[in-house]
Amino acid sequence: MSLLTIRDLHITYGAGPTAVPAVRGVDLTVDPGRKLGIAGESGCGKSTLALAMLRLLPATARLSGEILLDGEDVLTMKWGRLRAVRWAGASIVFQGAMHSLNAVHRVGDQIAEPLLVHRQASAAAARKRVGALLEQVGLPPSRASAYPHELSGGQRQRVMIAMALACDPRLIVADEPTTALDVMIQAQILRLLERLVTEQDISLVMISHDLAVLADTCDRLAVMYAGRIVEEGPARDVYDAARHPYGRALSAAFPRIGDPASRLAPRGLPGDPPDPAALPPGCTFHPRCPSALETCRSEDPPLVQAAPGHRAACVLTPGSPA
Known part of the structure; x- marks a missing residue:
């Protein structure tokens, strides 16, 4: 059985005619001990999806669908x-x-x-466990007495990972864990x-705008655009041979070491993701x-199988009903 199953998840902010759709009909699964990456530009709904997994969204968010963690629906759990x-x-x-860390409390x-x-x-047991956790993430136990401002950015991120591991969870959701860190x-x-997810048999959901990082870290990769999953499959397949034009654009946006063509002629994607409050039709x-057809203006294609274990939502995908 999958550790995490998301079924037909819809998330909107606000209500009535002014409601803004942030996540639209997402279906995903994460098996025990596996790593799923979720990629997309800012504003595509990645962080909203990550926060929904533990019901951390503000009261203005309206959710429907299911988020099953070990078979229990997070959306219907009582607060206790x-x-x-x-x-x-x-x-x-x-x-x-x-x-995320409290500036006036020691990290330990x-x-x-x-x-x-x-x-x-x-x-006493908590102090001992804190020391062991810090060693696990590559910090000396003595750093437990430090305040957040006394640590470097990388050290603070290691503290956050130690905190996430404290109670031996089966799933870790990492939302852009390397933002603002040097390479x-x-x-x-x-x-x-x-290393930690492998050694402790933990499942990982990792959110990033960087397709190359996710392809190098995760087993499977989902690409989000305007609140939807538009492509999902084995990480290297999505990165090296994306079947959706958006997945190809994300992959091409990062120059590849040893590839003169990508270094001398890096490609980007013009424009910005649409405003969730004013999504275009189709x-x-x-x-x-760059490959849009006339039918794309009126039809929003579903995810269909593009290759074994690889789905894409594009009318140009073989097997698409359009």
């Missing part, structure tokens, strides 16, 4: 059960650790908090996440799509 699931069943690593106390609340650990530290954090990508 939801509080128990957070940290212990699934945890999240937010982007921007400096903004912040890592210990879920242990004290969810595990009812004694103060060397980014590589260290990514290798750390990979395929929402058609105003920016």
